[in-house]
Amino acid sequence: xxxxxxxxxxxxxxxxxxxxFAKGGFGGTLGVLATPLLALIMPANEVIGLxxxxxxxxxxxxxxxxxxxxxxxLILLLIPGAVAGVTVGTLFILNxxxxxxxxxxxxxxxxxxxxxxxxxxxxxxxxxxxxxxxxMLAGVLAGLFSALAHTGGPPIGIYLILRRVPIRVxxxxxxxxxxxxxxxxxxxxxxxxxxxxxxxxxLVGLLPLLPLGVWLGKQLADRISPEVFERxxxxxxxxxxLLLILA
Numbered sequence: 001x002x003x004x005x006x007x008x009x010x011x012x013x014x015x016x017x018x019x020x021f022a023k024g025g026f027g028g029t030l031g032v033l034a035t036p037l038l039a040l041i042m043p044a045n046e047v048i049g050l051x052x053x054x055x056x057x058x059x060x061x062x063x064x065x066x067x068x069x070x071x072x073x074l075i076l077l078l079i080p081g082a083v084a085g086v087t088v089g090t091l092f093i094l095n096x097x098x099x100x101x102x103x104x105x106x107x108x109x110x111x112x113x114x115x116x117x118x119x120x121x122x123x124x125x126x127x128x129x130x131x132x133x134x135x136m137l138a139g140v141l142a143g144l145f146s147a148l149a150h151t152g153g154p155p156i157g158i159y160l161i162l163r164r165v166p167i168r169v170x171x172x173x174x175x176x177x178x179x180x181x182x183x184x185x186x187x188x189x190x191x192x193x194x195x196x197x198x199x200x201x202x203l204v205g206l207l208p209l210l211p212l213g214v215w216l217g218k219q220l221a222d223r224i225s226p227e228v229f230e231r232x233x234x235x236x237x238x239x240x241x242l243l244l245i246l247a
Contacts (some may be wrong), residue, residue, distance in 0.1 A: 008042075009206075011040075011041055012050075013171070015034045015037055015051070015054075016054055016206045016207070016209040017210075017212065018034050018037075018212055019034055019051075019054055019058045019073040019211040020058060020209060020211060020212060020213020020214045020217065020236050021093045021216055022034075022080060022213075025132070026154035032112055033149075035048065035105065035149050035150050035151065036106070036109050036237070036241060036243075037240060038051065039105055040240070040243060043101075043102075044149075045192075045194055046196060048093075048189070048194060049194030049195045049196060050196065050199065052150070052185060052186070052189060052195075055150060055178075056212055059178060059179035060105065060179075061210075062103050062171075062175035062178075063175050065162065065175070066168065066172030066175050067172075068172075069169060069171075070169065070172035070173040070175070070176045071165065071169050071178075074135065074163075075177055075180070077132060077139070078135050078139035078156065078159075078177055079139060079181075080139065080179070081135070081137060081138065082142055082143035082177075082184065084140050084143060084148045085142060085144035085145075085146070086144070086146065086184055086185055087141040088143075088148055089141075089144045089145075089146070089148045090188040091149025091150065092104075092147075093148065093192055103245055104149075104243075105149045106241040106243075106245035107151045107245070108145055108148060108151050109237055109247060110238065110240035112151050112153070112154055113234050113237040113238045115154045115158075116237075130199060134159060134162075137155075137160060138156055139156075140156065141155035142155045142156050142177075142181065146178070146182075146185065146187065147185060152181065153174075156177060156178075160173065160174065185191065195237050
């Protein structure tokens with residue numbers, strides 16, 4: 001889908017700012033919007049390759065913010081499943097036509113939006129007993145969704161919430177897990193030929209937007225109602241997903 005350079009760089013700049021903004025205080029819901037937005041103007045397989053380096057750089061801010069507050073036991077439980085999930089996701093990318101990837105991306109985004117709508121009711125009266133295989137399953141799903149669309153947050157969020165992990169440990173464990181997972185995806189994406197290095201190099205000038213977005217996110221996090229903000233983002237996710245599915 002050919003687009004003008006102005007449209008491409010304008011959307012890329014907005015997405016870079018969006019990723020930083022999410023890391024600065026508005027969590028995974030906002031960050032998930034980055035992939036489908038770019039997929040409206042680019043093939044889905046090119047989008048995920050383009051976004052991965054930006055996500056890796058943005059991870060630095062999240063990990064530093066929660067340095068050494070994570071739970072290594074949980075990380076080590078999640079990572080093996082995540083590797084399996086990334087493997088399956090990469091095989092799907094290699095064998096699925098671009099239009100199928102676009103459809104899959106739209107469906108995954110709708111699932112994420114549905115999770116955000118019903119998560120409060122889901123956990124209100126849940127009686128849960130932790131099992132190690134639950135962590136491995138969460139890792140597999142996170143790796144699969146992350147490989148396909150950089151949207152691996154819900155399985156990890158559900159698992160950690162059910163385990164009643166304290167909020168700081170929750171944020172720190174999530175930050176480190178996805179920082180590691182994004183690096184795990186690098187050799188897979190290289191093998192699948194998903195990186196367009198010439199295009200990536202052309203985006204170097206947009207990198208300052210990441211820390212700017214983090215700063216803006218921190219400034220606004222305490223001034224905007226989280227409930228209203230998340231509701232607005234979920235609506236945007238649903239609209240964007242439907243555009244991807246129906247276009």
